[in-house]
Amino acid sequence: MNPRLLTKSFLPVAASFGLLVSEVIGLSPICLPAITTLPVSAAANEVNRPTSSGFDQTYALFGRELSKYLENGNVHYKRWKEDPAGLDQFLQSLADLPKQEYEHFSTEQKKAFWLNAYNAITIKVVLDNYPIKGSQSQYPPSSFRQIPGEWENGKFKIMGAPVTLYEIEHERLRHELPDPRLHFAVVCASRSCAKLSPQPFVAEDLDKRLDQCTQDFFANPKNLTVNPRTGVIRVNKIFSWFTLDFAAKAGYAKRTFPPPMDEDIIASYVSFYVPTDERDVIAKFRSQDKLVLDYLPYDWSLNDADEAK
Numbered sequence: 234m235n236p237r238l239l240t241k242s243f244l245p246v247a248a249s250f251g252l253l254v255s256e257v258i259g260l261s262p263i264c265l266p267a268i269t270t271l272p273v274s275a276a277a278n279e280v281n282r283p284t285s286s287g288f289d290q291t292y293a294l295f296g297r298e299l300s301k302y303l304e305n306g307n308v309h310y311k312r313w314k315e316d317p318a319g320l321d322q323f324l325q326s327l328a329d330l331p332k333q334e335y336e337h338f339s340t341e342q343k344k345a346f347w348l349n350a351y352n353a354i355t356i357k358v359v360l361d362n363y364p365i366k367g368s369q370s371q372y373p374p375s376s377f378r379q380i381p382g383e384w385e386n387g388k389f390k391i392m393g394a395p396v397t398l399y400e401i402e403h404e405r406l407r408h409e410l411p412d413p414r415l416h417f418a419v420v421c422a423s424r425s426c427a428k429l430s431p432q433p434f435v436a437e438d439l440d441k442r443l444d445q446c447t448q449d450f451f452a453n454p455k456n457l458t459v460n461p462r463t464g465v466i467r468v469n470k471i472f473s474w475f476t477l478d479f480a481a482k483a484g485y486a487k488r489t490f491p492p493p494m495d496e497d498i499i500a501s502y503v504s505f506y507v508p509t510d511e512r513d514v515i516a517k518f519r520s521q522d523k524l525v526l527d528y529l530p531y532d533w534s535l536n537d538a539d540e541a542k
Contacts, residue, residue, distance in 0.1 A: 288330050290342060292349050292433035295323045299431045306428025307538035308356065310363045317360055324353060328390040335392055341436035344410050348434045351401045352420050354389050358398075359422055365535065375540065376533040377422040413479045413502065414443035416471050417450040424532040425455065425469060444506075451506050455529065459511040463525070464518030470531045472499050496526035 298320050302313040313320070327350050338346065358380060359365070367379020377383055384402075388395040396405075406415050417427045418434065427450055434442060451457045456469040472479065476495050480486065483501035485493045500519060504512045518524040534540070 288334060289326070290345075291435055292323075292345070294319060294326070295349055295353055296431070296433045298323065299429065299433065302538075303429055303431045304538040305541070306430070307536045307541050308359070308422075308429060309538045310356075310359055310535075311537075311539055313356070314360045314363050317357075320353060320357060320360070324357060324389065327353075328393065330392050332392045332394075339436060340410065341439045344406070344412065344415070345434040345436050345439055347401055347405045347410065348415065348418050350391060351398060351406070352429065354387075354398060354401070355420060355422050357389070358383060358387055359535070373534045375535045375537065377535060378533050407475075407478065411478070412443065413482050414447045416475060416478065417446040418443060420536070422536050424534045424536055425529075426536070429536070448506050451503065455532070457503065457507070458529075459507070459514050461510075461514045464514070464521075464523045465525045465527055466496075466500060466503070466515060467527045467529050468499060468503065470528045473528050496524055499526060500524055 298313075301319075302309045327346075335343070335346070355377070359377060362380045365375045365377070365379050367374055367376065369379055372378040383398070385397055385399045387397055390396070402419055406412075406419070420427050420429045427446060430442075430446075432442075450469075458465075458467045460466070473495075476498055479502040480493070480498050482505070483498045485498055485501075497519075500515050504515055507515070515524065
């Protein structure tokens, strides 16, 4: 089972089944979240709201560390492990942030905060276990998945309280700050996940950055291919694991009967971000009811810049 699947209150439910079942058996919105993107106008009104004290909303320290050790979206873990002091200092700033100050963050500031926290903690987990040499046959030897309890058991302090990567992704981001583009900004240290950027996320341009992350993700043929001859669209498995997160943006915010198929949700969402020629191909085959959805294999290899060479 993929660790990013919902193993607690966020149970994995196929979109075409889940939208209907939630009506029948009364699943809570936590189990089947209707994911929506914060309107740009609302975000713009909140972005520049000042915070009460000195937390660095530019994330300059984290940005300096990223710029030292990133190459083409991958990480030089070996070099970074030799000097992790800057990362440790940044993580300490997250631990020391007063919760009362966080409560005054705007929505965009909260998103940026948790995105940077997730990515920084993931890097820290890798550094603490690097070089990774695991024995689970279903994953590459150096995969993040080889680290025991990597998502659900590892505890890091944020605002003075312990938190796991699982809680950050599924509770803080997906449940409290839902935005489907977050899937293309959290980096789980695998090659099939999104690429890390040397610039941390900041509230002022977060909407633009998330759009760019999404477009960059789809521009990679390892994440999306559209066959103009057969009408087969192949997408990253993120869409299989989290189909419902994309439903609202795809035009399926309201529950309907019969519920939409997974390919309807995914094709509609992808069409917002792909070039015109691919969008036309998708529309053509959908109109003929001949669009075929398939999922690309997920590469759990570590996003190690040294291994990429």
